[in-house]
């Protein structure tokens with residue numbers, strides 16, 4: 449039987465991936481809601497879709513099976529009882545645990561076929577859609593002018609973040625900001641109820657039912673026993689220690705977690721916005737995260753007799769060489785390290801490459817300085833169009849959730 453999840457590296461040939469084509473949810477962003485919904489601008493949907501279709505096409509041409517999040521969710525929710533339970537939870541997490549509005553939303557959404565229901569929830573539900581005129585006092589008193597009862601989820605096209613495949617299991621993430629927290633509910637239902645996964649009882653290393661936060665953009669699978677996880681705006685040290693404990697205790701094959709502390713800001717929200725693995729011994733790195741001496745705080749976690757051992761390090765190159773058992777390592781600077789090109793291209797995800805095979809990556813075409821330097825370092829680079837997709841502050845790695853990669857030859 450082919451494993452439904454098998455990700456033992458960042459670079460093994462990409463076999464199966466989950467994407468989400470940007471939909472109407474993008475059109476439901478306004479200048480007033482942009483900051484809260486974690487966008488810096490409003491992408492023009494037809495062009496964003498065209499760019500995204502080109503991304504999917506490049507993956508398919510290179511032998512990757514592309515699955516779409518909304519299709520998977522709809523297939524997982526075929527059973528009426530499962531669908532009702534999902535709706536109840538989604539509506540509760542949207543702010544309506546019980547009461548007239550919760551009931552009206554449940555009735556309204558139950559009337560759609562599964563795919564239309566899923567897509568409609570993703571797009572957001574406006575007040576005017578429900579026949580109900582007397583909403584609960586809570587809604588009337590709180591924000592009467594706001595048109596949405598259930599907010600749109602425009603960040604869904606960044607499928608990387610709500611869940612992350614690690615080995616033959618995954619973490620389903622408790623996300624940091626309210627704007628994204630409901631997103632991982634789709635993956636919870638897909639893993640539990642979609643035939644492709646449910647029949648294999650996929651292991652969940654950490655569920656979304658936690659208070660400490662973690663997002664997939666911070667979770668990098670360096671090989672079949674080592675992870676790097678960013679301590680970042682989106683992932684807390686507590687969550688890293690927690691998932692490390694679970695991986696160490698549950699025969700996951702993982703015995704090393706490198707926690708890397710990156711700056712806490714919107715441009716560098718996840719580790720993969722400043723650091724990605726592109727080959728056995730090559731990484732992209734945004735120079736601004738390192739001191740002039742190449743230093744950054746990192747901690748190596750290993751299983752120990754009394755729990756977990758933690759060692760502090762500062763030299764990133766040395767740490768990676770040691771754990772990966774390499775004589776040398778090529779850290780490729782975003783924007784070729786230029787003081788203007790590097791921050792400009794990092795802002796548009798110049799460090800955020802998606803490896804589709806060792807030494808072969810997908811990147812945004814607008815980051816031409818970074819793309820050229822990647823080629824000079826011997827990488828094969830597939831460029832995708834990026835004028836609209838990049839406005840959501842995520843690149844090709846953020847827009848993809850690998851489910852299966854070929855194992856690397858030892």
Ligand SMILES: NC(=O)NCCC[C@H](N)C(=O)O
Nearest residue numbers: 486606665718840841842846
């Ligand atoms: N892994 C990533 O860096 N994902 C990009 C997420 C962008 C999205 N607008 C967010 O702020 O969460």
